[in-house]
Structure formats: C-alpha cells, structure tokens
Amino acid sequence: xxxxxxxxxxxxxxxxxxxxxxxxxxxxxxxxxxxxxxxxxxxxxxxxxxxxxxxxxxxxxxxxxxxxxxxxxxxxxxxxxxxxxxxxxxxxxxxxxx
Amino acid sequence: xxxxxxxxxxxxxxxxxxxxxxxxxxxxxxxxxxxxxxxxxxxxxxxxxxxxxxxxxxxxxxxxxxxxxxxxxxxxxxxxxxxxxxxxxxxxxxxxxxxxxxxxxxxxxxxx
Amino acid sequence: xxxxxxxxxxxxxxxxxxxxxxxxxxxxxxxxxxxxxxxxxxxxxxxxxxxxxxxxxxxxxxxxxxxxxxxxxxxxxxxxxxxxxxxxxxxxxxxxxxxxxxxxxxxxxxxxxxxxxxxxxxxxxxxxxxxxxxxxxxxxxxxxxxxxxxxxxxxxxxxxxxxxxxxxxxxxxxxxxxxxxxxxxxxxxxxxxxxxxxxxxxxxxxxxxxxxxxxxxxxxxxxxxxxxxxxxxxxxxxxxxxxxxxxxxxxxxxxxxxxxxxxxxxxxxxxxxxxxxxxxxxxxxxxxxxxxxxxxxxxxxxxxxxxxxxxxxxxxxxxxxxxxxxxxxxxxxxxxxxxxxxxxxxxxxxxxxxxxxxxxxxxxxxxxxxxxxxxxxxxxxxxxxxxxxxxxxxxxxxxxxxxxxxxxxxxxxxxxxxxxxxxxxxxxxxxxxxxxxxxxxxxxxxxxxxxxxxxxxxxxxxxxxxxxxxxxxxxxxxxxxxxxxxxxxxxxxxxxxxxxxxxxxxxxx
Numbered sequence: 001x002x003x004x005x006x007x008x009x010x011x012x013x014x015x016x017x018x019x020x021x022x023x024x025x026x027x028x029x030x031x032x033x034x035x036x037x038x039x040x041x042x043x044x045x046x047x048x049x050x051x052x053x054x055x056x057x058x059x060x061x062x063x064x065x066x067x068x069x070x071x072x073x074x075x076x077x078x079x080x081x082x083x084x085x086x087x088x089x090x091x092x093x094x095x096x097x098x
Numbered sequence: 099x100x101x102x103x104x105x106x107x108x109x110x111x112x113x114x115x116x117x118x119x120x121x122x123x124x125x126x127x128x129x130x131x132x133x134x135x136x137x138x139x140x141x142x143x144x145x146x147x148x149x150x151x152x153x154x155x156x157x158x159x160x161x162x163x164x165x166x167x168x169x170x171x172x173x174x175x176x177x178x179x180x181x182x183x184x185x186x187x188x189x190x191x192x193x194x195x196x197x198x199x200x201x202x203x204x205x206x207x208x209x210x
Numbered sequence: 211x212x213x214x215x216x217x218x219x220x221x222x223x224x225x226x227x228x229x230x231x232x233x234x235x236x237x238x239x240x241x242x243x244x245x246x247x248x249x250x251x252x253x254x255x256x257x258x259x260x261x262x263x264x265x266x267x268x269x270x271x272x273x274x275x276x277x278x279x280x281x282x283x284x285x286x287x288x289x290x291x292x293x294x295x296x297x298x299x300x301x302x303x304x305x306x307x308x309x310x311x312x313x314x315x316x317x318x319x320x321x322x323x324x325x326x327x328x329x330x331x332x333x334x335x336x337x338x339x340x341x342x343x344x345x346x347x348x349x350x351x352x353x354x355x356x357x358x359x360x361x362x363x364x365x366x367x368x369x370x371x372x373x374x375x376x377x378x379x380x381x382x383x384x385x386x387x388x389x390x391x392x393x394x395x396x397x398x399x400x401x402x403x404x405x406x407x408x409x410x411x412x413x414x415x416x417x418x419x420x421x422x423x424x425x426x427x428x429x430x431x432x433x434x435x436x437x438x439x440x441x442x443x444x445x446x447x448x449x450x451x452x453x454x455x456x457x458x459x460x461x462x463x464x465x466x467x468x469x470x471x472x473x474x475x476x477x478x479x480x481x482x483x484x485x486x487x488x489x490x491x492x493x494x495x496x497x498x499x500x501x502x503x504x505x506x507x508x509x510x511x512x513x514x515x516x517x518x519x520x521x522x523x524x525x526x527x528x529x530x531x532x533x534x535x536x537x538x539x540x541x542x543x544x545x546x547x548x549x550x551x552x553x554x555x556x557x558x559x560x561x562x563x564x565x566x567x568x569x570x571x572x573x574x575x576x577x578x579x580x581x582x583x584x585x586x587x588x589x590x591x592x593x594x595x596x597x598x599x600x601x602x603x604x605x606x607x608x609x610x611x612x613x614x615x616x617x618x619x620x621x622x623x624x625x626x627x628x629x630x631x632x633x634x635x636x637x638x639x640x641x642x643x644x645x646x647x648x649x650x651x652x653x654x655x656x657x658x659x660x661x662x663x664x665x666x667x668x669x670x671x672x673x674x675x676x677x678x679x680x681x682x683x684x685x686x687x688x689x690x691x692x693x694x695x696x697x698x699x700x701x702x703x704x705x706x707x708x709x710x711x712x713x714x715x716x717x718x719x
Contacts, residue, residue: 029420036421044437045523047421052527054418055410059358066222067215088424103542118376163496164539170400171546177397178553181378 012071019074020065027077028058033088101205102159106152106169108198111176113148115192116141118180128188149173216367223363224565228587230356231562232594235555236335237353239598241405242551243332245536245544246681248294250329253681254609256668257323260296260675263315265471266458271318272300273457276479280309286476291315292491293470296677297323305475325619326609331627332602337412340624344416351417357406364395371396387564394557401550402557408534411527437524438502452482455511464488464504468517476508484508490517493537497528559595566591589638589646596650597634599692603657603685604630610668644699651696658689 036050065074086093118124120141125133133141156172157165183191213221243250252258272288280286280302287301287308298315301308312321331340338346365371375396378389395402415422415430426433454476465471468490475487486506492499497520504516520528532538536547566588573584608626612619638646662682665673673679 028418032418032420033424036424041523043425044433044521047425047433048437048523048527050421051414051418052411052530054414054420055355055358055407058355058418059362062355062359063219063222063362066218088420092424092427099540099542114376121373121376124376160539160543164543167496167533168539168543168546171543171550174398174401175546175549175553177376178394181376181393181397184376185378185380 015071016065016068016074019071019077020062023075023077023081024058024061024065027061027081027084028054030081030084030088031057034084035088037088037090099159101202101209102155103168104198104202104205106155106159107172107176108195108202109148109152109155110169110172111180111198112195113145113152114173114177114180115195116145116148118145118184119192120145124184127184128192216369219363219366223360223367226356226363227360227561228565230353230360231558231565232590233349233353234357235558235562235594236339236598237350238551238555238558239602240332240336242548242555243329243602244336245548245551247329247333249677249681250332250606251326252295252297253678254326254328254606255297255323256610256665256674256678257321258297258312260677261291261315263291263298265290265461265465268298268315269457269461269474271313271315272298272474273454273476275311275313275318275320276300276302279311281480283308284478286474286479288474288476290471290473292472296675324609324614327605327620327623327627331605331624337409340628347413347416351410351413354406354410357402358410361395361399361402361406365399368392368396384564384567387560387567391557391560391564394553394560398550398553398557402554404533405551405554408530411530412534437521438518447483449478449481449483451480452484452509454479454484454508455486455506457486460486460488460506460511463513464490468504469494479508482509485514492535493539496532496538497525498531498535498537499528500531559591562591562595585639588643589635592638592643592646592650593631593635596647596654597631597638599654600634600650600657601627601631603654603661606661606685607657607664610664648696648699651692651699655689655692655696658685658692661685661689 032050032054035053036046039046039049041049061077064077068074068076119128119133120138122132122138125138125141152172153166153169156169159165160168180191183194268290269288273286276283276286276288283302285303285305285308287305289295289297289299289301291298296315298313299310300313301310303309312323313319314321334340337350339349340346341349374389374392376393378386378393380386380389410417419428422428422430422433457474461471461474468488470491471488472491473489475489477483477485477487484507486508488504488506490499490503499517502517502520505514506512507514536544539546566584569584573581576584605623605627608623612622612626616622634650637650641649662673665671665678665682673682
C-alpha cells in the first residue's frame with residue numbers, strides 16, 4: 001500500500017468516517033422508514049422485514065463512504081436520505097400540518 | 099444421533115479433502131506430482147457428492163431445519179482442520195478419515 | 211485522492227479492524243463462553259448436585275416450601291431442574307429481584323449455595339460489556355457493525371479467495387499470520403456473517419427504530435401486542451382467597467404440548483385471580499421461543515392462552531434470534547457453536563497480531579509519537595488476547611478461593627475479573643513484548659491446567675459430577691493449547707531476507 005494512499009491526510013479521513021457512521025446511519029434510518037411505509041404488507045410484517053434489511057444497508061453505506069471517489073461524494077448519502085425520510089414519515093407530517 | 103453426527107463429520111471432512119486435492123497445488127503438496135486433468139475432475143465431482151451426503155447425514159442427526167446449520171459448522175471446522183494438517187502432516191491429513199471409520203462403525207453398532 | 215476499490219477497502223479493513231479488534235475479540239471470546247453459561251454456572255455452584263427428579267415432584271417440593279415461607283408473595287417463580295441446570299430454585303416476588311432460594315430437589319429443603327457471578331457473567335459481558343444496560347449495548351452494536359464492515363471489506367480485498375481456500379504455510383513469519391487470518395476467516399465465513407448479523411438483529415429495534423417510529427410512532431408496546439397474542443389483563447374485580455389448583459395435570463398438559471419445561475410462574479398464588487405460566491425449555495426448534503408459553507387459570511386449571519402461533523415474519527425473526535442464542539440442537543450443536551466461536555476469536559487475534567508483525571521492522575524509523583502508539587498497540591494485543599483469557603479463567607479460580615460467606619460475593623468475583631484484566635494491561639505495558647506474551651500465556655496455561663487441582667483442594671473432592679468433569683477436561687485441553695503456544699514462543703523467531711519481506715508486503719491479501 002503506497003504511502004500516499006490515504007494514510008497522511010487527516011481531514012478527508014475524518015470526513016469519510018463521519019459520512020459513513022453518521023451519514024450512513026441517517027440514510028439507513030430514512031430508507032428503513034420508507035421501506036416500512038412502502039412494503040405492501042401488514043404493519044407487523046413490514047416492520048420486521050424493513051428492520052431485518054437495515055443492517056445490510058448500513059454496512060453498504062459505510063463501505064460507500066470509503067469507496068467513493070472523493071470525501072465530498074461520500075456525503076451523498078445525506079441528501080439521498082431526504083426524499084426517503086419524506087416517504088417514511090409522510091403520515092406524521094400530514095398530521096402536523098392538518 | 100451420534101452415528102449421523104459422526105457420519106456427517108467424516109463426510110464433511112472427506113468432501114473438503116476431495117475438493118482440496120482437486121486443486122493442483124494441494125495435490126502436489128501431498129503426492130509430490132501434478133494430477134491429470136481427469137483425476138482433478140473426478141476429485142472435484144467426488145467432493146461435491148460427499149458434500150451433499152454430508153448434508154443428508156446432518157439432516158438425519160438434527161432434522162431438516164437444524165441440519166443445514168450444523169452442516170455448515172461441520173464443513174467449516176473440517177476445512178480448517180484440513181488446512182492446518184496439510185502443511186505439517188500431509189499423509190495423515192489424507193488418511194485419518196479411514197481411522198475414523200471404525201469409530202463411526204462402533205457408534206452405528208451401538209446405535210447411539 | 212484517487213484510490214482503487216481494493217486500496218480503500220484495505221485501508222478500511224486494516225484501521226477499522228485494529229480499532230475495533232480488541233473489543234471484538236472480547237465480545238467473541240465471552241460469547242463463546244456464554245454458549246456454556248449454565249454449565250459454568252453449575253461448576254461455580256459446587257453445593258448443587260445432579261439429581262433426577264420428576265417435574266411434578268420438584269414442583270410439589272417447591273410449592274410446599276413457598277407456601278410455608280412466602281404464602282403472601284405476589285408471585286412465585288419455580289426454576290425446574292433441567293439437563294443443563296440441575297438446580298431447583300424458587301423466587302418469591304419478581305423473578306429478577308425477588309427473594310431466591312435453592313432447594314434440594316429430593317427433599318425440598320433449602321440449600322445454602324454460594325452467591326456467584328456464574329457463567330451468566332460472560333453472557334452479560336458479551337452483549338453489554340458489564341456496563342449499565344444501554345451504553346454497553348450501543349458500543350457492542352457499533353463493534354458488530356465494524357465486524358460486518360471488516361468482513362465485507364475483507365472479502366473484497368481477498369483476491370485469491372478460492373485459490374488460497376485451503377492455504378496455510380506455517381513457519382514463515384508474516385506470511386503465516388496472513389494465511390492463518392485468511393484461512394480462519396474464509397473457512398468460517400458462514401459462521402462469521404451469521405453470528406454477527408443475527409447478533410445485531412436481537413437489538414434491532416434499539417439500534418434502528420426507524421420502522422417502529424414510522425409505523426407505530428415509536429410505541430413498542432403497541433407493536434408487541436400486535437405481533438404476539440398477549441393475554442389481556444382481566445378487569446380488576448375484588449379478589450378473594452382461593453386454593454391453588456393441582457399442578458401435576460397442568461405440568462403434564464404443558465409438557466405434552468411444548469416439550470421439556472424450564473419453569474413455572476404463579477402470579478397471585480392463593481387468590482382468585484391466580485395465573486399459572488408454564489415456561490418451556492428453549493431449543494426444541496431453532497426459533498427462540500422465549501416468552502411463548504402456556505398460561506392457565508390458577509384456580510380452575512383452565513387453559514387461558516398459548517403457546518402462541520407465530521406468523522411467518524415473526525417466525526423468521528425468532529429463527530434469527532435462535533441462530534444467535536444457540537439453544538437448539540442439543541450438545542453436539544452447542545459444541546459446534548463453541549468451537550466456531552473460539553476459532554472466530556482466534557481469527558480476530560491473528561488480525562491484530564498481523565498488524566504488528568507487518569510493521570515491526572519499521573518501528574525504529576517512526577516518529578517518537580508513532581513509536582509510543584505502536585507500543586500501545588502491542589501492549590493492548592497482549593492484554594486483550596492473553597490478558598482476557600487470564601481474567602476469564604481467573605473468575606473460576608476466584609469462585610473457589612473467595613470465602614463462601616463473603617457478602618456481595620458475586621460482585622467481588624466480577625471486581626476480581628476486572629482487576630486481573632487491568633493488571634494484565636499494566637504488565638503488558640511495562641514488560642518487553644515477547645516476555646509479556648510468554649508470561650501472560652504461561653499464567654493462563656497454569657490456571658487452566660490447575661483447575662482440577664483447585665477443585666479437589668477447595669471442595670475436598672474431584673469434580674463431583676459429569677457436567678463439571680466435562681468442563682474441567684475442556685479447560686485442561688485449552689490449557690494444553692496455551693502451553694503449546696508458550697512453547698512456540700520460546701522457539702527461535704523466523705528470519706527473512708529483505709527481498710522476501712518486500713514481496714510479502716506487496717501482496718496486501
């Protein structure tokens with residue numbers, strides 16, 4: 001592994017770690033909620049299946065944060081989470097607005 | 099139950115052994131010469147068949163729900179045992195299942 | 211910076227693995243020991259004998275005792291003797307915090323049994339690091355995620371996955387450590403993936419409550435009621451004293467339906483609103499049936515509820531839990547889990563050692579801070595891998611050495627465990643690397659090999675029953691393994707030519 005390959009730059013590494021752990025968590029949370037709403041199943045089944053898959057999603061999100069071509073791209077998971085959160089929590093939003 | 103369990107263990111190890119010997123580097127490691135392509139194919143086929151037999155034996159020991167779980171465990175442990183024995187005692191790695199047969203036979207006769 | 215996927219994943223695997231490796235080793239080792247938690251509990255309570263007594267008889271003794279001593283308790287709990295746990299134990303009041311007494315299953319008289327942390331300590335440490343519940347659970351969860359990331363990144367970077375499936379080349383220094391790490395990781399991959407993922411699933415709704423928040427606004431109780439048929443609390447009519455129904459026929463009914471029983475819970479005994487819950491032994495099926503029991507009316511003996519039928523999604527969830535809890539399949543399955551768990555711990559250890567072996571030659575050229583950090587890593591390796599083993603076997607020694615009448619005995623055993631571990635950290639920091647390894651592993655080996663002798667001297671008799679014999683034999687076998695490793699460490703270290711070393715380092719995987 002060559003010296004230049006990510007061993008010396010602290011900020012991009014910190015950024016990726018945060019993007020993976022925190023950004024990845026936010027993304028997974030939003031996607032799980034969205035999946036729970038979208039699955040055409042009973043509430044109990046939807047909850048269990050969405051939760052079952054969530055750790056796979058989180059793992060992939062963390063890997064993405066480090067595989068992404070730049071530290072900025074690593075954070076793409078956060079804006080991607082926004083529409084998913086909307087899908088996941090639209091009933092709560094409607095209640096708030098009504 | 100012990101009969102099926104020991105049977106599955108011996109079959110699992112034998113399947114790993116056959117698949118391993120189907121690889122050129124490990125065949126050479128034990129026998130000192132390269133295997134022919136035909137022999138490699140036979141060994142690999144035998145390996146897969148023994149694998150399935152091992153699964154069947156596990157299912158006899160535990161039923162078809164728990165059987166696959168136990169089977170995967172036995173495969174993993176057999177593979178590790180094989181990988182560990184090969185560099186130290188390659189001939190023992192190949193021949194010890196034969197010594198295992200009498201033990202299995204005893205379990206079978208005692209019907210445990 | 212531009213990197214290939216392999217490079218970025220290698221970096222992640224190396225540093226993520228290092229940072230969480232020590233924690234993961236501890237989690238995997240204590241988890242493996244927890245497979246035999248009840249057997250270890252039994253060894254640590256030498257006052258309890260193995261007896262064979264029918265459930266009906268045991269319950270009769272238990273109820274008679276409870277009637278004499280705790281007639282007014284709000285609930286009676288009876289833990290029945292089982293294959294794994296030969297003790298008959300009664301608790302008056304809440305099951306976890308009430309007054310507990312051990313009874314002799316043959317005579318029904320109370321037994322004086324030493325207070326001990328037991329094998330249950332390893333179980334609790336495994337999922338909560340002995341910390342107050344939630345912080346510990348979160349840290350373990352984070353470590354489990356790190357394990358998943360390490361597994362997947364490891365697969366991605368291991369180019370010769372099938373070619374080197376069975377490859378192990380000993381006595382070649384760094385190459386051998388890498389081979390050992392690869393072989394134990396690849397060959398046990400189904401186990402690693404399964405045990406890590408199912409572990410996370412157990413506390414899924416704590417770690418990832420998104421679906422609960424979205425569908426139930428976070429109301430877990432509502433979800434629980436919907437997915438398991440929970441018996442509704444009957445309306446509060448005034449209660450009056452009423453005799454408890456005969457338990458033997460209910461026991462028979464429950465056993466016929468659910469298989470072996472682990473216990474009986476009687477709520478409001480002697481009152482008209484009494485309920486009797488028959489709890490089954492876990493492990494008749496893979497699915498974890500914790501809490502899925504039969505409930506009877508305490509006065510009439512009528513079946514009120516259970517065992518609940520599980521819908522497919524709930525069954526799937528319970529199977530996932532069951533795969534982690536490893537209560538199914540009898541002793542052969544339990545041994546498989548134990549050995550696989552120990553080998554997984556070894557796999558993590560080889561990774562930690564590999565990290566230092568790879569970099570050892572270049573320590574002299576590092577900055578002073580770098581050198582101190584590497585020294586820290588080396589010490590933590592010794593303290594976690596060897597030191598934790600010393601602490602674990604030390605717990606068993608403390609169980610026999612601490613006075614039986616000591617107040618809060620269990621707490622002192624646990625303190626002793628952590629004290630031993632802390633001492634090993636200090637020892638590892640102060641001693642030169644090789645000596646630290648040799649000395650700590652030697653201590654661990656001596657403690658393991660000496661366990662049967664300890665048994666004889668502290669009890670005045672050897673092991674006592676077959677379960678304790680098996681435990682001591684296993685510990686001695688592990689002791690022999692440790693002794694062998696100490697012997698290996700006394701052999702001359704492997705020397706390499708510079709060229710070979712550079713070639714080995716070029717192959718990341």
